[in-house]
Amino acid sequence: MITGIVQGVGFRPFVYRLATELNLSGFTFNNSQGVTIELQGNSTNITQFVDTLTHTPPPLARIDTFEQVEVDSLANCSGFEIIHSESDCSAQVAISADKSSCPDCLSELNDPTNRHYRYPFTNCTNCGPRYTLINALPYDRPNTSMAHFTMCPECERAYQDPLDRRYHAQPVSCPHCGPQLTLTDNQGAAIAHKDAALQQTVERIKAGEIVAIKGLGGFHLVCDATNHAAVTALRLRKQRPAKPFAVMCADIETAKSLARGSDLAWQVLTSQERPIVLLDKHQTPTGETQLSPSVAPTIDRIGLFLPYTPLHHLLLQALKRPLVATSANRSGEPIITDSQDICTRLQGVVDCILDHDRIILNGCDDSVVQVIDDTVQIIRLARGYAPLTMHCNRPVPQSTLAVGAQQKNSIAFGFGHNLVLSPHIGDLFSLEAEQYFIDTLATFKRLYAFNPEQIIRDCHPDYASSQWAEQFSQLNGHCQPTQVQHHYAHILSVMAANQHTGKVLGFSFDGTGLGEGRELWGGEAMIADIQGYQRIAHLKPITLIGAEQAIKDPRRIMLAMLFEQYTLEQVLQLPLTNIAAMPQASIINLHKLWQKGVATQQTSSVGRLFDALACLLGVIETTQFEGQAGMIIESLANGLTEQQVANAGLVFNLPLIDGQWQTDLLWQQMMDVQLSRGDNETTKALIAKGFMDCLADAAVSLAKRHPQLPIALCGGVYQNRYLLSLTRQRLDEHGLNWLDTKGVPVNDGGIALGQLWYGIHQ
Missing domain, CATH: 3.30.420.40 (ATPase, nucleotide binding domain)
Structure with missing residues (x-):
C-alpha cells in the first residue's frame, strides 16, 4: 500500500509502464487509502521497481508511506494490468491540488493539426483541475463534475490506454465531447458560444470593458491593466480604493519588464503551481511603467502571475497585453464560483461574463506568495498548493477538526497519519463567507468520511468559527471544544510545519487577537511547546x-x-x-x-x-x-x-x-x-x-x-x-536557529494548523 498524493497524478500509468519494462506481472488499483500494487516476477527486477518508484515517482506525486508485504505467488499470472478502483468508508489518500497547463497540452493547444487546437479545456494526467472538481474519493470520473460529459471515441481511447498521458485523466475532453464557453451579458443572457465567445471577450477587454471570467476555482474580474480608465472603473465599481490588484502576464519576459525579482522568485512564478508572486516594481527613471498607476498605488511592489489554464493562454495570446485579474467577489466575501451569483451580486461591477459548463464543486482562490532571501513565504494558501496534506510521523489518536480564526480563515483536519490544511476560505464577516466556511467543512467531511471526535477553536467567543464549533458540539453531543489562544496557535503552526514538539521561543507579531483576561494581544514573545506557553515579553x-x-x-x-x-x-x-x-x-x-x-x-x-x-x-x-x-x-x-x-x-x-x-x-x-x-x-x-x-x-x-x-x-x-x-x-x-514556515502561512491562514497540532497532542 502506498499513501500520499498518488491519485490523479499519473501514478498508476507510471506503475504500469515501469512494471511492463521490467517484465513484472500483477496489477494495481486505487482505493480510498491510496494505491495498491501487487507484483510477481524476478526478485532483482522487483527491487529495481521499488527503487525507481520511491526515488523518481511521477512529477506531481508525493509518497508518504510505502508498505511492503510478501504474498503467495499465483499460477498462470502473466502481464500487468490496472484494475477498477475500490471504495471504502475510511479515506486516507491525499487530494492533489489543481495544477497549471503542462507544456505538452500547451503545444497541442497551438497546433492546428491537433484535435485539441484552441480548446480551452485541454488537460492530461500531468495538469489541470483536481480539488476544484472532485466530489468524492477515490478520484475517478464518476466522482467529479465531469461525470455528465460522455467521452467521444477518441477521448475514450486515450482515457483507457495506460501508455497515453491522458490515461484516467478524469477531466479529459475535447471540442467534440467536453465543456464549452459561453459569453453572456451581466444579466446572464447569452451573447456568443465557443470560440466566438472567446473572440468577443478579447474585443470587449480591448475596448475597456470589465469581464468576469471563470477559471479553475472561481471567477476573476478582468480588465486591461494598461488602460487607466478601465482599472479606475474597476476600483470604483468594486469599492476597492487602494488594495493592490494582481496582474496576469502572458509570459516571464512580460513579467520581467514590469518587476524585479531573484532567480528563485522567477522559478516560483513559472512553477506548475502558478501563484501570484509579490515582486518589486520595475520602474523607468521617470517612475512610470506600462501599467495603470491604479493597479498598485502607493507601494513599491506588485503581484504578478502567469496564465495557468488553456483559456488564460488563449486570452493573453490574443490580447498581447497584461490583465488585471482579481478575485470576483464583494469586499470581504469569498470568491464566486457560479455565474448566477455574478449576475446577482456583481451585476453593477461587470459588463459581461465569460462562463463555461464545467461546474466548480470546490471554490479555490489564487495563491499569493513572496520570496524573502532564499525562502518562499506563502501568504494565501490556495490554488496549486492546497489542500496542503502533511504526513504526521505519529498517528493522530482521534479525528480532530480545527476551525481556525476569524480573518483569513482556513480549517484543518487530523486523521490517521494525515494533517490537512484547507485552501484559504477568507474573512468570516458575512453570511456568504460563513456559508463558504460551512461548504468547505462539508467538502472535507464528505471526501474523507470525516466525523470529528475532537474540535479545536480560538479563545475568542465571537469568532464565527468559534460559534460554529460550540453549536456543532451541542448538536452532536460532543464535549466542549478545546480553546487555544490565538498567538500561541501562530507559534504552534510553525512547530507543526516542522513536526516540532519541544520548546521554542516564538515571536507572534500581528494585528489583534484575544489574549488572557479579554485583552487584545499582538506583540508577544512566548516560550512554548505542545503543552502550553509562557508569555515572557510583550x-x-x-x-x-x-x-x-x-x-x-x-x-x-x-x-x-x-x-x-x-x-x-x-x-x-x-x-x-x-x-x-x-x-x-x-x-x-x-x-x-x-x-x-x-x-x-x-x-x-x-x-x-x-x-x-x-x-x-x-x-x-x-x-x-x-x-x-x-x-x-x-x-x-x-x-x-x-x-x-x-x-x-x-x-x-x-x-x-x-x-x-x-x-x-x-x-x-x-x-x-x-x-x-x-x-x-x-x-x-x-x-x-x-x-x-x-x-x-x-x-x-x-x-x-x-x-x-x-x-x-x-x-x-x-x-x-x-x-x-x-x-x-x-x-x-548570532548563530541562532530559526524555523522556516515551510509553506504554512504566517498570518491567520495558518492558525487552524497550529490549533490542530495542539489538539492531536493532548
Missing part, C-alpha cells in the same frame, strides 16, 4: 480609542500615543499632517474618551503600532485594507539609498523593562526626529527604517537570552519582507 499596551473603530481609523491610535506625552493644547499645535487635517472638535472629543477611559481598549499589537506610525508620518488617514500601513512603511524604507542611511546615523531603541517593550519611549524617539528634521520624504523613510530595525533588534536581543531554543517568527506582521529578512539575518549573525 509590547507595553497602547490605547484604542473607540476600540475596534481605531483599527479602521488609526489616527485614534496615533492620538492616544500623543495624549500620553503631550497636553491636549500641545497636540492641537503639533505640525503633523493628520493633526492639521482633523477637525479640532474631533480631537477634543477623542481626548475626553481617552482621558475617561470610556469606549477604549488596550492592545499590545505590533500591527496597531505600524498603523499609528503611518498616521504620524502622514502616509495614511484611514485603513483601506489589512496590512496597508506595513506595506507603505516598508516601501518608504526600501526607497532609501545607502548614502542617506549612512548620513542620518539614526538608531532607535526599544528597551525591555519588566517583560514589556517600552512602546512609549520608542514613540517619543520617533516624534523627536519627526519634529526636529521636518516633514519630508527622507525623514519619513528614515523613521520607517529605524522603526523596523528597532523591532528586529528587540527580537534578536531577547532571543540571545535563550540561545538553546529554536525561534518561530510568526503572525501577519512577519509578512513584512524588510522586517523578516533583517530579523533572520541578525539571528544568523
Whole structure:
C-alpha cells in the first residue's frame, strides 16, 4: 500500500509502464487509502521497481508511506494490468491540488493539426483541475463534475490506454465531447458560444470593458491593466480604493519588464503551481511603467502571475497585453464560483461574463506568495498548493477538526497519519463567507468520511468559527471544544510545519487577537511547546480609542500615543499632517474618551503600532485594507539609498523593562526626529527604517537570552519582507536557529494548523 498524493497524478500509468519494462506481472488499483500494487516476477527486477518508484515517482506525486508485504505467488499470472478502483468508508489518500497547463497540452493547444487546437479545456494526467472538481474519493470520473460529459471515441481511447498521458485523466475532453464557453451579458443572457465567445471577450477587454471570467476555482474580474480608465472603473465599481490588484502576464519576459525579482522568485512564478508572486516594481527613471498607476498605488511592489489554464493562454495570446485579474467577489466575501451569483451580486461591477459548463464543486482562490532571501513565504494558501496534506510521523489518536480564526480563515483536519490544511476560505464577516466556511467543512467531511471526535477553536467567543464549533458540539453531543489562544496557535503552526514538539521561543507579531483576561494581544514573545506557553515579553499596551473603530481609523491610535506625552493644547499645535487635517472638535472629543477611559481598549499589537506610525508620518488617514500601513512603511524604507542611511546615523531603541517593550519611549524617539528634521520624504523613510530595525533588534536581543531554543517568527506582521529578512539575518549573525514556515502561512491562514497540532497532542 502506498499513501500520499498518488491519485490523479499519473501514478498508476507510471506503475504500469515501469512494471511492463521490467517484465513484472500483477496489477494495481486505487482505493480510498491510496494505491495498491501487487507484483510477481524476478526478485532483482522487483527491487529495481521499488527503487525507481520511491526515488523518481511521477512529477506531481508525493509518497508518504510505502508498505511492503510478501504474498503467495499465483499460477498462470502473466502481464500487468490496472484494475477498477475500490471504495471504502475510511479515506486516507491525499487530494492533489489543481495544477497549471503542462507544456505538452500547451503545444497541442497551438497546433492546428491537433484535435485539441484552441480548446480551452485541454488537460492530461500531468495538469489541470483536481480539488476544484472532485466530489468524492477515490478520484475517478464518476466522482467529479465531469461525470455528465460522455467521452467521444477518441477521448475514450486515450482515457483507457495506460501508455497515453491522458490515461484516467478524469477531466479529459475535447471540442467534440467536453465543456464549452459561453459569453453572456451581466444579466446572464447569452451573447456568443465557443470560440466566438472567446473572440468577443478579447474585443470587449480591448475596448475597456470589465469581464468576469471563470477559471479553475472561481471567477476573476478582468480588465486591461494598461488602460487607466478601465482599472479606475474597476476600483470604483468594486469599492476597492487602494488594495493592490494582481496582474496576469502572458509570459516571464512580460513579467520581467514590469518587476524585479531573484532567480528563485522567477522559478516560483513559472512553477506548475502558478501563484501570484509579490515582486518589486520595475520602474523607468521617470517612475512610470506600462501599467495603470491604479493597479498598485502607493507601494513599491506588485503581484504578478502567469496564465495557468488553456483559456488564460488563449486570452493573453490574443490580447498581447497584461490583465488585471482579481478575485470576483464583494469586499470581504469569498470568491464566486457560479455565474448566477455574478449576475446577482456583481451585476453593477461587470459588463459581461465569460462562463463555461464545467461546474466548480470546490471554490479555490489564487495563491499569493513572496520570496524573502532564499525562502518562499506563502501568504494565501490556495490554488496549486492546497489542500496542503502533511504526513504526521505519529498517528493522530482521534479525528480532530480545527476551525481556525476569524480573518483569513482556513480549517484543518487530523486523521490517521494525515494533517490537512484547507485552501484559504477568507474573512468570516458575512453570511456568504460563513456559508463558504460551512461548504468547505462539508467538502472535507464528505471526501474523507470525516466525523470529528475532537474540535479545536480560538479563545475568542465571537469568532464565527468559534460559534460554529460550540453549536456543532451541542448538536452532536460532543464535549466542549478545546480553546487555544490565538498567538500561541501562530507559534504552534510553525512547530507543526516542522513536526516540532519541544520548546521554542516564538515571536507572534500581528494585528489583534484575544489574549488572557479579554485583552487584545499582538506583540508577544512566548516560550512554548505542545503543552502550553509562557508569555515572557510583550509590547507595553497602547490605547484604542473607540476600540475596534481605531483599527479602521488609526489616527485614534496615533492620538492616544500623543495624549500620553503631550497636553491636549500641545497636540492641537503639533505640525503633523493628520493633526492639521482633523477637525479640532474631533480631537477634543477623542481626548475626553481617552482621558475617561470610556469606549477604549488596550492592545499590545505590533500591527496597531505600524498603523499609528503611518498616521504620524502622514502616509495614511484611514485603513483601506489589512496590512496597508506595513506595506507603505516598508516601501518608504526600501526607497532609501545607502548614502542617506549612512548620513542620518539614526538608531532607535526599544528597551525591555519588566517583560514589556517600552512602546512609549520608542514613540517619543520617533516624534523627536519627526519634529526636529521636518516633514519630508527622507525623514519619513528614515523613521520607517529605524522603526523596523528597532523591532528586529528587540527580537534578536531577547532571543540571545535563550540561545538553546529554536525561534518561530510568526503572525501577519512577519509578512513584512524588510522586517523578516533583517530579523533572520541578525539571528544568523548570532548563530541562532530559526524555523522556516515551510509553506504554512504566517498570518491567520495558518492558525487552524497550529490549533490542530495542539489538539492531536493532548
